[in-house]
Amino acid sequence: MSFLEKMMLIDRRWIYLSIGLAVIIPVVVQFEVPVSVSPEVKKIYDFVENLNAGDYLFIAVDYDPSSMAELNPMAEAVLNQAFAKDLKVIIVTLAQFGPGMVEDLTTRLAAAHHRVRGEDYVFLGYRPYPAITIMLMGINFRVPFPVDHYSVPLDSMPMMRDIRNFADVKAVIDFTAGNTADFWITYGVGRFDFPLAIGITGVMAADYYQYLQSGQIFGIIPGVKGAAEYEQLVGFPGKGKEQMAYQVIAHSVIIAFILISNIAYFATRKQKQQLGGGR
Amino acid sequence: MKREIPIIIVGVTGVVMFFQYFIPTGWSEFIFTYGQDWVMVIGILSLPLGIWSLVKANVLKLKDPKERFYSAVLLAGFLAMVLTGLKRESFEAGSVFMKLFNTILIPIQATVFSLLAFFIASAAYRAFRARSVLATVLLITAFLVMLRFIPLGPISTANLGAVAWILSVPNMAAKRAIMMGIGLGAAATAIKIILGIERTYMGRD
Amino acid sequence: MKNRHGFSGAIGIPAVFFGLLFFGSALWAQVPQSSAAADSTGPPAPQPPANVRIADKPNDAGHGLIIRWDLSPDDGSGLNNVSVYEISRSASPDGPFISRGIIARGNKEYVDSDNLAPTQERPNPNYMPAGSTWYYKLTAVTEDGIRSAETAVVSGTTVENLFHFGKLPVLVGAILFTIMLMYLIIHAKRGKKLYVRPLAGINAVDDAIGRATEMGKPILYILGLGTAGDIATIAGFTILSRVAKRTAEYQTRVLVPVNDPVVLAVAQETVRTAYLEVGRPDQYNPDNIYYVTSMQFPYVAAVNGIMLRERPATNFYMGVFHAEALILAETGNIAGSIQISGTDQIAQLPFFVAATDYTLIGEELYAASAYLSQEPVQLGTLKAQDYTKAIVMLFVILGAIAITAGWPFLRNLVTINL
Numbered sequence: 001m002s003f004l005e006k007m008m009l010i011d012r013r014w015i016y017l018s019i020g021l022a023v024i025i026p027v028v029v030q031f032e033v034p035v036s037v038s039p040e041v042k043k044i045y046d047f048v049e050n051l052n053a054g055d056y057l058f059i060a061v062d063y064d065p066s067s068m069a070e071l072n073p074m075a076e077a078v079l080n081q082a083f084a085k086d087l088k089v090i091i092v093t094l095a096q097f098g099p100g101m102v103e104d105l106t107t108r109l110a111a112a113h114h115r116v117r118g119e120d121y122v123f124l125g126y127r128p129y130p131a132i133t134i135m136l137m138g139i140n141f142r143v144p145f146p147v148d149h150y151s152v153p154l155d156s157m158p159m160m161r162d163i164r165n166f167a168d169v170k171a172v173i174d175f176t177a178g179n180t181a182d183f184w185i186t187y188g189v190g191r192f193d194f195p196l197a198i199g200i201t202g203v204m205a206a207d208y209y210q211y212l213q214s215g216q217i218f219g220i221i222p223g224v225k226g227a228a229e230y231e232q233l234v235g236f237p238g239k240g241k242e243q244m245a246y247q248v249i250a251h252s253v254i255i256a257f258i259l260i261s262n263i264a265y266f267a268t269r270k271q272k273q274q275l276g277g278g279r
Numbered sequence: 280m281k282r283e284i285p286i287i288i289v290g291v292t293g294v295v296m297f298f299q300y301f302i303p304t305g306w307s308e309f310i311f312t313y314g315q316d317w318v319m320v321i322g323i324l325s326l327p328l329g330i331w332s333l334v335k336a337n338v339l340k341l342k343d344p345k346e347r348f349y350s351a352v353l354l355a356g357f358l359a360m361v362l363t364g365l366k367r368e369s370f371e372a373g374s375v376f377m378k379l380f381n382t383i384l385i386p387i388q389a390t391v392f393s394l395l396a397f398f399i400a401s402a403a404y405r406a407f408r409a410r411s412v413l414a415t416v417l418l419i420t421a422f423l424v425m426l427r428f429i430p431l432g433p434i435s436t437a438n439l440g441a442v443a444w445i446l447s448v449p450n451m452a453a454k455r456a457i458m459m460g461i462g463l464g465a466a467a468t469a470i471k472i473i474l475g476i477e478r479t480y481m482g483r484d
Numbered sequence: 485m486k487n488r489h490g491f492s493g494a495i496g497i498p499a500v501f502f503g504l505l506f507f508g509s510a511l512w513a514q515v516p517q518s519s520a521a522a523d524s525t526g527p528p529a530p531q532p533p534a535n536v537r538i539a540d541k542p543n544d545a546g547h548g549l550i551i552r553w554d555l556s557p558d559d560g561s562g563l564n565n566v567s568v569y570e571i572s573r574s575a576s577p578d579g580p581f582i583s584r585g586i587i588a589r590g591n592k593e594y595v596d597s598d599n600l601a602p603t604q605e606r607p608n609p610n611y612m613p614a615g616s617t618w619y620y621k622l623t624a625v626t627e628d629g630i631r632s633a634e635t636a637v638v639s640g641t642t643v644e645n646l647f648h649f650g651k652l653p654v655l656v657g658a659i660l661f662t663i664m665l666m667y668l669i670i671h672a673k674r675g676k677k678l679y680v681r682p683l684a685g686i687n688a689v690d691d692a693i694g695r696a697t698e699m700g701k702p703i704l705y706i707l708g709l710g711t712a713g714d715i716a717t718i719a720g721f722t723i724l725s726r727v728a729k730r731t732a733e734y735q736t737r738v739l740v741p742v743n744d745p746v747v748l749a750v751a752q753e754t755v756r757t758a759y760l761e762v763g764r765p766d767q768y769n770p771d772n773i774y775y776v777t778s779m780q781f782p783y784v785a786a787v788n789g790i791m792l793r794e795r796p797a798t799n800f801y802m803g804v805f806h807a808e809a810l811i812l813a814e815t816g817n818i819a820g821s822i823q824i825s826g827t828d829q830i831a832q833l834p835f836f837v838a839a840t841d842y843t844l845i846g847e848e849l850y851a852a853s854a855y856l857s858q859e860p861v862q863l864g865t866l867k868a869q870d871y872t873k874a875i876v877m878l879f880v881i882l883g884a885i886a887i888t889a890g891w892p893f894l895r896n897l898v899t900i901n902l
Contacts, residue, residue: 010404012401012404012818015397015400015401015404016397016400016401018400019396019397019400020397023396036435036436036439038439038443039443064388064779064780065384065385065388065389066388066389066391066392066780066781067392067807068385068389069389069393096779097385100380100381100385103372128319128322129315129318129319132315132318132319136312139599139600140600142600143600164598164600177807178806179806201807203395203807203831204831205446206424206446206450206831207454207830207831209443209446209447209450209451210447210451210454210455212447213447213451225427225428244428247428248428248429250396250400251425251428251429252429253400254399254400254403254425255422255425255426255429257400257403257404258403258404258407258418258421258422261404261405261407261408262407262408262409262418265408265409265410266409297658300648300651300654301647301648301651301654301655302646302647302648303543303544303545303644303645303646303647303648304545304546304644304645304646305545305546305614305644307545308545318713321746322711322745322746325745325746325748325749326745327745328745328748328749328775329744329745329748329775329778330775332745332748332774332775333774333775333776333777335771335774336771336774336775339771345793346793349789349793387781387782387785388779388781388782391781391782391784391785391811392781392807394811395807395810395811398810398811398814398815398839399810401814402810402813402814402835402838402839403838405838406837406838406839454830457830457833457845457846458830458846459873459876460846460847460869460873461828461830461846461847461850463661463847463869463872463873463876464715464828464846464847464850464851464869465715465828465850466658466661467661467665467850467865467866467868467869468715468718468719468850469715470661470662470665470865471862471865472718476669476861476862476865477718477722477853477862479718479721479722479725479754479853481750481753
């Protein structure tokens with residue numbers, strides 16, 4: 001059996017080992033990857049950048065620990081920008097284990113920017129059934145969340161005094177790994193018509209570009225690549241750029257394997273044809 | 280009658296909720312929110328059923344020497360999370376429950392998710408072979424889209440444009456076509472359910 | 485009816501309205517809030533807007549009014565110093581008036597609404613109940629905060645609307661589709677033979693069960709992460725029923741780990757009924773259909789464990805799947821199982837196509853019950869879908885031509901204004 005024939009029937013564990021090594025290498029040998037910024041990411045950055053201090057931004061942190069590696073860097077970059085610009089931030093989570101994510105983000109970033117809970121930002125909390133929660137928030141944030149995550153009544157917070165629903169925020173930015181983006185588009189934008197941008201995992205990206213074209217969302221931050229781009233725009237070096245190094249190596253390995261697979265496929269097919277057997 | 284009553288309930292509810300969508304009055308809004316509340320209540324009430332099923336299935340498996348170990352781990356984990364999470368303070372930072380959650384559950388979930396990276400590589404190795412003209416088109420397209428993650432200087436910028444076109448033109452055209460089919464299929468199934476033609480969701484056909 | 489794929493609505497009047505509102509308030513933020521009154525020495529005050537009209541906000545439960553006006557002569561012409569319009573409202577013609585909205589210059593319309601009914605713990609004096617009368621007046625304001633004279637007070641009464649006209653295209657479409665469906669069902673009942681193209685995924689179901697029987701190994705049936713209300717999960721129950729009937733005949737085990745308690749109840753009932761119908765109620769073991777967890781990746785871990793320990797002959801994936809699709813399907817591939825998948829989650833279809841042997845794409849999964857039963861009534865609904873699809877295709881082609889020619893009639897006809 002020739003080498004190429006062996007490659008056709010390669011034990012998948014060799015592939016797994018190569019991918020494993022590919023993600024370990026950047027840990028040992030650290031390097032920075034240059035990123036080119038795509039327009040759909042730039043649009044979100046520009047939108048936030050053009051807001052005035054004191055404007056309201058609504059952020060939905062709709063992911064669980066399982067996808068935090070991919071989504072935390074972009075949420076962090078956007079929150080950093082919002083806090084630095086002195087925007088008022090309203091945060092909600094529609095993911096079961098989202099509150100942990102939000103608390104981690106807000107405690108770290110608010111401290112870094114000296115922002116105060118209840119004055120500069122508010123965390124509404126978590127409610128199950130995302131579609132229903134979004135529709136109820138469209139009536140008034142106080143319907144699903146009369147009190148925030150820490151049981152403080154919204155009416156007692158100075159920053160929430162004149163804020164009723166999505167009509168009072170400049171935009172909603174949703175970070176999600178599941179189908180909550182669909183709910184935000186259908187039940188949020190569809191019913192209440194606010195500017196919406198989404199930050200999603202790389203796998204989901206292809207699915208949501210169509211909403212960009214139809215105008216239902218105004219921007220997309222796709223996966224770690226998008227996060228790295230956003231970090232570059234904000235000028236805040238975070239996990240996104242770090243993870244790009246892993247992505248580059250891992251993708252190169254996968255592309256290499258696809259090339260090998262095809263070379264082996266054609267070579268073995270030729271051999272078989274010469275021998276007059278097979279197809 | 281045992282068969283007819285659920286079908287009548289489904290039919291009437293379906294028709295009411297259909298027309299509710301077009302009527303913006305206060306009564307109509309009330310019916311909508313009331314219906315949604317019911318969905319939540321049913322979901323929560325059915326949870327004990329699930330827990331009973333989980334515990335029963337795994338207690339039974341304790342007798343099977345092949346499965347014993349896994350079921351024991353599951354039951355131990357289940358009991359640990361329930362017992363440490365009983366009190367309201369359990370959800371505060373630093374509690375035993377939160378420590379278990381942050382140091383065991385989160386890393387395990389992330390680990391299972393990260394298996395995807397390995398499986399994508401092995402699936403791509405098998406799937407992306409230029410066996411036919413269409414498979415070659417697929418291969419080239421996949422190649423271009425993947426290259427977007429690799430910095431290649433000026434080629435990257437040109438490739439970004441190509442990728443944006445692939446994603447927003449041919450990709451979207453195909454997706455919209457599938458979505459239209461799904462939309463019609465969903466509407467047809469909904470009508471079949473309302474009319475009582477489709478009954479498998481009741482456990483019978 | 486959960487609609488995740490349907491018409492998500494067009495960006496109609498509300499988008500323009502909110503966009504302008506944001507723009508307006510952004511401008512207002514830059515206006516010095518000193519409310520400096522116009523005096524004879526300072527810059528001149530603009531003229532107020534004219535001809536203020538109030539109408540009921542259509543398509544709502546009676547919680548809003550639309551205020552329209554003619555632009556101030558100094559908006560865009562004249563002194564050209566109008567920056568924004570301020571709208572004030574009161575419950576009585578004599579006041580007190582409170583500010584309800586700031587609208588950028590050049591705009592002639594504002595929607596005032598508040599649909600949050602007050603409760604004991606949450607009073608809302610701004611709430612606009614159905615049938616309530618409100619009084620409005622407008623002022624034009626310059627960038628320096630100089631205010632025009634106020635307009636005369638105009639009133640309007642909210643009306644509870646009985647029909648949402650913006651949704652008319654949906655109603656017409658739904659009624660036409662239902663009529664077509666009914667017609668074809670009646671037609672089919674009269675015995676007209678309807679042809680449906682074969683689906684490899686459906687045809688493979690029986691072979692896959694036969695394989696499991698020959699190997700003496702179980703069948704694993706995954707219903708996905710959907711709820712019992714998802715159409716894809718309902719289709720999953722239909723195929724499960726068929727699989728359960730065959731396995732009952734061949735005495736093959738079928739394992740169904742589920743991740744939703746309601747799905748658990750329906751799945752158990754489906755399998756029980758199937759065994760009953762083929763006369764083998766004694767073979768039914770409810771413990772083979774069990775709840776694992778509602779969390780995504782713990783569920784994946786559990787199912788992967790079952791695959792590698794039990795080495796099922798056949799895996800079925802029928803329902804709603806997310807990121808776990810490929811993890812499950814690759815593990816099944818490693819375990820050497822024949823795999824048949826079906827989902828309406830477009831993002832996961834490529835993974836299923838790459839890693840499983842047969843894939844039912846979206847509506848093919850929904851059509852499963854028609855294929856498996858071969859009942860004329862069910863096949864009639866498939867025909868109705870096909871004809872409607874042809875009509876939709878015609879609309880898409882004509883619409884593309886019309887919009888390219890700059891003729892928006894067709895687009896407006898099918899636009900939904902929420």
